[in-house]
Amino acid sequence: MKKILALLLAMSVIFSLSSCGTEENRENSGIVSEETAAEKESLETETASSESEPLEMDGENAKEAEGSNILIAYFSWADNAILEDEVDAVSSPSVIPPGNVQQLAGWVQEETGGDLFSIRVTAPYPSDWDECLARANQERGDDARPELVENVDNLDQYDTVFLGYPNWWYGVPMALLSFLEQNDLSGKQVYLFCSHGTGGLANSVELITNAAPDAVISDHIFDCYEEEAASSQEEIQGWVRELGLGVNESEANAAEVRRISVQFGENRIICELNDGTAADTLYDQLPLTIEVEDYSTNEKIFYPPQSLNTGDSPLAQAGAGTLAYYEPWGDVVFFYGDYNENPSLFELGQVLSGVEMLSEMSGTITIEVIESSDM
Ligand SMILES: Cc1cc2nc3c(=O)[nH]c(=O)nc-3n(C[C@H](O)[C@H](O)[C@H](O)COP(=O)(O)O)c2cc1C
Incomplete structure (x- = not known):
């Protein structure tokens, strides 16, 4: 408690100094x-x-x-x-x-x-x-x-x-x-x-x-x-x-927005699928209860029962939070860290919420469509 009070007192001093101080002081304090x-x-x-x-x-x-x-x-x-x-x-x-x-x-x-x-x-x-x-x-x-x-x-x-x-x-x-x-x-x-x-x-x-x-x-x-x-x-x-x-x-677009939930244990991650054909063919296979595996230091992967059609799908190019499909192996990937682009790696969508939980994902996961009435 004493430590907290001391910290608050110190912060008060910093703030009051900054409020009547130089621009540099204010910059350092992170205020207006x-x-x-x-x-x-x-x-x-x-x-x-x-x-x-x-x-x-x-x-x-x-x-x-x-x-x-x-x-x-x-x-x-x-x-x-x-x-x-x-x-x-x-x-x-x-x-x-x-x-x-x-x-x-x-x-x-x-x-x-x-x-x-x-x-x-x-x-x-x-x-x-x-x-x-x-x-x-x-x-x-x-x-x-x-x-x-x-x-x-x-x-x-x-x-x-x-x-x-x-x-x-x-x-x-x-x-x-x-x-x-x-x-x-x-x-x-x-x-x-x-x-x-x-x-x-x-x-x-x-x-x-x-x-x-x-x-x-x-x-x-x-x-x-x-x-x-x-x-x-x-x-x-x-x-x-x-x-x-x-x-x-x-x-x-109301009819076109496609969100899915990924449940594991008490945790729930929400993703939005894009309108590519690979995302279409994943969407058609839902709901899915499936085992997720670790791959490398930045991926959680699973193998959908049917391979996805990448005919008209964008390539994956964003950082953590991307949901993608690696065609040569037929696995769906949740990226929780940066990755390199690859001509065989197609983007399926993005994580909207819960990206920080991705690295903890393990065991059996359940993937379901979120109906537009529940969005
Ligand atoms: C009481 C108070 C405390 C503030 N504390 C911080 C702070 O800790 N860090 C920061 O970056 N800005 C801080 N600011 C600046 C505000 O976040 C910033 O000016 C914001 O744009 C104000 O929005 P408003 O005009 O809608 O209130 C503070 C401002 C006030 C009034």
């Missing part, structure tokens, strides 16, 4: 840089107001919306700050709406047609940078669960949830944990997006996974540096399209 203010200046002066305003639909409206199965829940400081008339935009660059994550969430909403839900606390944070850091640090040390203004009361309607957040103190704002504990995402497909300083995603994914252990959290995470958030519309909307959830293609 003051340059952000200059980049966002024009936007901020246009949008500054005494109230923070979610981009499209607030939580109340989202609750009333009907039809969409996609929820975009996000936390952003700008939606959770006490904004006084004289906010110092230099020391508190991201506090003036639109916040970085708020902007990203708006673009996801635009691309998916889903419903926006802003996670808001009943006691907003100070708009002063140092004070906000101090309170966030205190909450983190206390493992607090800040009270929320509201929860999503029609959660059953959604089977896909985009969850957006900033990195706060090498993790997530504690209100995100309040949200996850009060809004059960079990069984839902969750996609994470994050804006951060130089600290990157840090421990955020682990914290979210622990708070929502039964959610299907995709490894395809969108993250961007705070200074690039305001110019990330194309990137984040491209990411949404890659997931097959763009407003146009999600309807058009």
